[in-house]
Amino acid sequence: MKLRAPKRFATAVTRIKNALGEEACAKAVDRSVSLIRKWADPDHASRPNLPRALALDIAYVEAGHGEPPILAMYQARLARAVAGLAPEKSIDVVLAALAVQSAVGEVSQSLVELRSSNDPTGSGFSNNERNQILSLLERLQLQVTQIENALGNAGSPFN
Numbered sequence: 001m002k003l004r005a006p007k008r009f010a011t012a013v014t015r016i017k018n019a020l021g022e023e024a025c026a027k028a029v030d031r032s033v034s035l036i037r038k039w040a041d042p043d044h045a046s047r048p049n050l051p052r053a054l055a056l057d058i059a060y061v062e063a064g065h066g067e068p069p070i071l072a073m074y075q076a077r078l079a080r081a082v083a084g085l086a087p088e089k090s091i092d093v094v095l096a097a098l099a100v101q102s103a104v105g106e107v108s109q110s111l112v113e114l115r116s117s118n119d120p121t122g123s124g125f126s127n128n129e130r131n132q133i134l135s136l137l138e139r140l141q142l143q144v145t146q147i148e149n150a151l152g153n154a155g156s157p158f159n
Contacts, residue, residue: 009053010042012069016056019065028059096147103140110136 017025017040022033029036029052038046048056048070057068114129125133 008042009047009070009073010040010044012073013048013056014040015069016060016065020059020063024059024063025056028055093147096143100140100143100147103136103143107133107136107140 013025013036017036020028022036025036026033029048031052035046038044039048053070057070060066061068110133114125114133
């Protein structure tokens with residue numbers, strides 16, 4: 001099994017293929033199962049055109065699997081490009097990983113402290129406490145995104 005880099009067409013198509021099955025994907029785009037496999041292969045140059053990408057995302061959403069993967073990937077790339085954030089500046093991945101560990105520690109510590117001050121189930125957070133936790137989770141997500149961006153910048157923006 002090939003590993004798929006995040007924020008790539010092959011990864012988005014693979015998510016759809018795994019959720020719906022190859023046959024359903026092929027039917028949704030009126031193409032062969034082998035073409036679906038090519039689109040999901042990160043080493044293959046074939047990519048779905050816009051109407052077929054839309055058809056795959058529609059099938060995924062209509063089947064109740066949530067946010068459309070191809071659209072989400074495309075929106076994230078477009079936002080970065082429009083904001084002038086591409087190409088990503090080089091970061092030290094090891095230091096970024098340590099920053100993730102630090103952020104996880106802060107989230108864990110806050111949850112333990114807030115849980116001990118509330119009911120033992122941890123379900124009774126005040127709005128302020130909830131916002132504090134969400135803020136720490138946002139920081140954690142930013143740290144993880146920096147690592148993803150550093151590792152995912154190689155190659156064409158159309159992968």
